[in-house]
Amino acid sequence: MTWSPFILALSSMPLAIHSFHLPTMSGVVGAGVTSIAHPIRRSMRESSCHEGQKNDKPTSEEVDYGLYVHIPFCRRRCNYCDFAIVPIGTKNAVQSNGDGGTSPGFQKMNQEYTNAVLTEISMIASSSHPNKIPLRSIYFGGGTPSLAPLSTLSEIMQAIFKSDNSPFRLKQDAEVTIEMDPGTFDLKALTAVKEMGFNRISLGVQSLDDAILTSLGRVHRSSDVYQSIELIRQVYGEEANYSIDLISGVPGLTLAGWTETLSQVVRLYPRPLHISLYDLQVEKGTAFGKWYDNGNTRDDDLVITTASNTTNVIQPCHLLKNAPGCIVMRNYEHYEISSYAYRDSNSGETHRSKHNQIYWEMNSQWYAIGLGATSNLNGVRFARPRALSDYVSWTNDLNQMRTRSQNNVAHSSWEPWLLPSAESDEDATEDDMLLDIIMTRLRTSDGLDLDWIANHSKSGNSRVEAILRGFKLALELDLGERIILPGRKFGFIRLRDPNGFLFSNNIISNIFMETECI
Numbered sequence: 022m023t024w025s026p027f028i029l030a031l032s033s034m035p036l037a038i039h040s041f042h043l044p045t046m047s048g049v050v051g052a053g054v055t056s057i058a059h060p061i062r063r064s065m066r067e068s069s070c071h072e073g074q075k076n077d078k079p080t081s082e083e084v085d086y087g088l089y090v091h092i093p094f095c096r097r098r099c100n101y102c103d104f105a106i107v108p109i110g111t112k113n114a115v116q117s118n119g120d121g122g123t124s125p126g127f128q129k130m131n132q133e134y135t136n137a138v139l140t141e142i143s144m145i146a147s148s149s150h151p152n153k154i155p156l157r158s159i160y161f162g163g164g165t166p167s168l169a170p171l172s173t174l175s176e177i178m179q180a181i182f183k184s185d186n187s188p189f190r191l192k193q194d195a196e197v198t199i200e201m202d203p204g205t206f207d208l209k210a211l212t213a214v215k216e217m218g219f220n221r222i223s224l225g226v227q228s229l230d231d232a233i234l235t236s237l238g239r240v241h242r243s244s245d246v247y248q249s250i251e252l253i254r255q256v257y258g259e260e261a262n263y264s265i266d267l268i269s270g271v272p273g274l275t276l277a278g279w280t281e282t283l284s285q286v287v288r289l290y291p292r293p294l295h296i297s298l299y300d301l302q303v304e305k306g307t308a309f310g311k312w313y314d315n316g317n318t319r320d321d322d323l324v325i326t327t328a329s330n331t332t333n334v335i336q337p338c339h340l341l342k343n344a345p346g347c348i349v350m351r352n353y354e355h356y357e358i359s360s361y362a363y364r365d366s367n368s369g370e371t372h373r374s375k376h377n378q379i380y381w382e383m384n385s386q387w388y389a390i391g392l393g394a395t396s397n398l399n400g401v402r403f404a405r406p407r408a409l410s411d412y413v414s415w416t417n418d419l420n421q422m423r424t425r426s427q428n429n430v431a432h433s434s435w436e437p438w439l440l441p442s443a444e445s446d447e448d449a450t451e452d453d454m455l456l457d458i459i460m461t462r463l464r465t466s467d468g469l470d471l472d473w474i475a476n477h478s479k480s481g482n483s484r485v486e487a488i489l490r491g492f493k494l495a496l497e498l499d500l501g502e503r504i505i506l507p508g509r510k511f512g513f514i515r516l517r518d519p520n521g522f523l524f525s526n527n528i529i530s531n532i533f534m535e536t537e538c539i
Contacts, residue, residue: 085155085192087379091391092166100238100308101301105393105407106164135173137416141390142180146188153190158376159197167201171213178217196375198223204245211256222253222263229282236272254291264295269340271301279340287351294372296361342519358464358522381461383473396438403438460529468515475511480539485511487539491532500524
């Protein structure tokens with residue numbers, strides 16, 4: 022896998038809102054694992070790297086990390102889903118978050134996966150560290166982590182930071198999130214989740230309209246959503262820190278229906294402290310992808326919006342443009358294209374996702390564990406196998422290699438997430454990662470720091486000048502702005518909300534084309 026096709030695929034989309042889920046990116050086939058070096062980030066961290074480098078361990082609280090843990094179990098694959106998941110069926114799903122009663126097949130599979138995850142954690146712990154690795158956030162994603170047995174979640178959390186041999190420690194204000202689907206947990210299970218240390222819930226709602234949920238292939242219904250939120254209130258209180266995901270651009274979704282959904286969400290009790298709005302993307306290999314081919318659908322009742330097909334459905338841009346007014350007026354900050362954080366009117370505190378912000382920062386590092394998970398450490402992004410059997414085999418092989426090597430082989434030989442691919446070209450890799458930074462930063466309300474680009478790119482000022490040429494049209498059409506602060510040479514650029522965000526892919530594509538000429 023290379024990063025250029027991924028970035029350019031996003032930039033070619035006609036709309037701006039995408040579900041940007043780095044830790045489980047697609048592109049790794051079969052047993053393959055992929056690493057790619059990031060020379061910009063590597064050069065910045067020569068004195069603050071981690072595993073296998075005893076003298077490189079951070080000694081300052083200024084360096085901290087995120088940790089993503091992938092739990093792949095789902096009741097079934099939704100019609101739009103192309104993530105690395107393992108469907109386990111409704112029967113196992115109903116029973117899995119208890120203490121037993123699941124089928125022997127699921128129990129065996131779950132134990133194999135748990136052991137593989139624990140192996141990854143133990144390999145991190147085996148490295149020579151004078152201190153434990155500080156975590157700003159932990160995020161259990163999937164899949165549907167709330168379908169995992171409670172014993173599995175507890176065992177993984179114990180291994181991460183609770184035992185003497187754990188490789189990590191939590192910072193005082195760390196955010197610990199678990200994704201949960203409505204209807205997959207009860208009061209007992211949620212209470213246990215809180216006791217494990219999870220202080221934030223990401224609730225996969227997607228819609229409050231049962232017809233829309235059906236078209237998406239979701240199992241839960243709107244009644245499950247309200248019941249789940251009541252459980253969250255009972256366990257976490259009236260100030261519960263939970264987030265809600267919604268999907269627009271869905272077949273059958275009208276502007277009136279979308280507006281009603283948003284209105285209902287901001288009036289929920291307790292209110293969600295974070296809302297994510299994603300535009301439906303039709304991916305190859307999904308049920309939607311199979312039904313929709315060259316503008317035709319298998320079922321006349323299924324109409325998916327594209328640039329060339331708008332029959333009987335409102336363009337997603339209209340839905341997304343109308344979202345800010347409904348949400349922002351309720352004290353939500355639109356801080357990233359798909360993300361809204363509640364701002365407390367008294368303290369001014371906003372509830373941005375600490376974990377997602379790590380992915381969007383220019384100077385960021387994160388660990389990732391589990392099926393298909395992608396880490397970013399020491400300037401290397403590394404993707405794990407996406408097939409369950411391949412992932413289990415991979416961790417077993419690494420563990421055996423570690424056991425055999427002992428002191429004869431450097432630790433890095435069995436820590437592949439720190440090793441760049443032998444085929445990596447440093448100059449090409451720098452270009453790819455700069456495009457990644459440009460794309461992710463222009464998705465945020467904070468924007469892109471041009472002085473940072475000038476200071477951390479080999480082409481320096483020339484790179485910034487190319488970015489500004491690509492951003493010129495945004496300035497002319499009042500879709501963006503450039504701000505230069507005292508003492509800064511170039512300042513930073515950002516897109517305006519909502520129109521700049523809606524046309525972000527066009528603007529970012531212009532920038533990409535200009536930077537290709539350097």
